[in-house]
Amino acid sequence: MNANSTHTHDAPCVSVVMPVYNVEAYVAEAIQSVLAQTFTDFELIIVDDGGSDASLEICRSFRDPRISIVSQRNRGLAGARNTGIAAARGEYVALLDSDDRWLPEKLMLHVIHLDNAPAIGVSYAPSRFIDSAGQALRIVQRPRLKDVEAVDIFCRNPVGNGSAPVLRRTALDTVTFAHPDDWARRCWFDESLRQSEDIEMWLRLSLLGGVRFEGIAPVLTEYRIGCGGLxxxxxxxxxxxxxxxxxxxxxxxxxxxxxxxxxxxxxxxxxxxxxxxxxxxxxxxxxxxxxxxxxxxxxxxxxxxxxxxxxxxxxxxxxxxxxxxxxxxxxxxxxxxx
Structure with a gap:
């Protein structure tokens, strides 16, 4: 397969959904890691989730026709992802949190994986941990990659974090539902959750959607953790x-x-x-x-x-x-x- 071939003439192969909320210290790195992808047939949907710092100005400083910015009142991470997915046009949807980074080959390898494994709905890969300064820490998440069942997702969450998966759009749509307070809005992630929304979504995909998960071996995501906290x-x-x-x-x-x-x-x-x-x-x-x-x-x-x-x-x-x-x-x- 040609890694940059398009699947359709009028839509990108991959829609990258990136929520942005008060991440001015990191968002430029996240955007740059998308623009540096060796696979180029993508759109980057930045969802401005009503933050108050300079994040939006930093996003607007990037001049690339593949970037679009959607602004909304603050709905949290799940709500921002839902807005981005609703706007996505690609056959595949890739999620990236705006304080994380991708390695340049990430999209190419996931597209190859999904193109050649039509029964797989969610492709993911191991992640390397980085600190607040972007320096690599001493651990790599090396999750189960094959024969993943719902119990594996429940107990060990092999996807690992919200910047690791690339999902088939048809798989996502197996679990969409109307927002309980706004029936005109479609949801994929549960907006009533402000934490653990990822694992809730993966469990629904597996248990209700019958979606299959499979990983690929290369480390392709850099997942940022803070060393402070309460x-x-x-x-x-x-x-x-x-x-x-x-x-x-x-x-x-x-x-x-x-x-x-x-x-x-x-x-x-x-x-x-x-x-x-x-x-x-x-x-x-x-x-x-x-x-x-x-x-x-x-x-x-x-x-x-x-x-x-x-x-x-x-x-x-x-x-x-x-x-x-x-x-x-x-x-x-x-x-x-x-």
Whole structure:
């Protein structure tokens, strides 16, 4: 296949959807990473989500006919993605958060994958973590790539983050619904969620849409994480995850009942690793206790990662909060997140 061949004469092959909200420090890098793609048959839809900084001016400074900007009042990440998807004309829809970056070959390799695997609805690839300065951290997300089932999505979310997937438009449309407060607007992501909207969407695609997920091996996304934050964010993330489970239990009650204890244990272990990154060893220990009470499957399935997390949390308790916070911010930022 010619990597730059067009699928139709009047529409791009790929629509890149990029929500933008108060990301003036990063948005230029994100746009540049799209414009640097070796695959060129795309449109970039920037959704201005009502921010107050200079992000929009930075976006407007790029003069490329493939870029369009849609402005709206603030609706959050899910709402901005929905607006972008509604405007998308491509056969494939690629999502990119405006603080992340792509490697130049990303679109080309995903288009080749989807063109040659018509049964696959979502193509994704591993991600490298970068810090707030754009420097590579010491971990790469290497998720399951083949034979992905709904339980794998629920427990381990192989897609990893919202900048990793390229989706077939027909797959997306299997789970579209009318906005509950505005029936004229179509939704794909659930706008009532301000966190965990990604995993909620992937679960709906798999369980209700029957959409197949498959990854490709190269590392193609650079996913930015902050080294600062508040432990309260972890609690809000867990609450959002519980909201996802409650929604899923309404349309897939048997699946939820069978797999939620294991998935909760994985989620709590992930959040414990986030707490370690933030330097809160006490919260990490509490989360690990909750994980163990829910299911021992993460320990059985991934003993090294589970025991490493426990050892780090115990070391933090012995060091004391101030010393451990300094250690975590310096050494654990990229290593203990996934």
């Amino acid at each position: 432990s309260a964010q972890i609690l809000r993330q867990y609450e959002a995850w519980q909201g996802v489970v409650a929604r899923m239990a309404r349309y897939a009650p048997d699946f939820a009942a069978r797999h939620t204890p294991r998935a909760r244990a994985y989620q709590l272990r992930y959040l414990a690793r986030r707490a370690i990154q933030l330097g809160d060893a006490g919260m990490a220990m509490a989360l690990l206790r909750g994980a163990a009470a829910s299911s021992i499957r993460p320990l059985l399935d991934e003993p090294v990662k589970s025991l490493t997390t426990l050892a780090a949390a115990m070391a933090g308790r012995m060091m004391g909060p101030d010393r451990f916070a300094r250690f975590a911010g310096r050494a654990a930022g990229g290593q203990l997140v996934a």
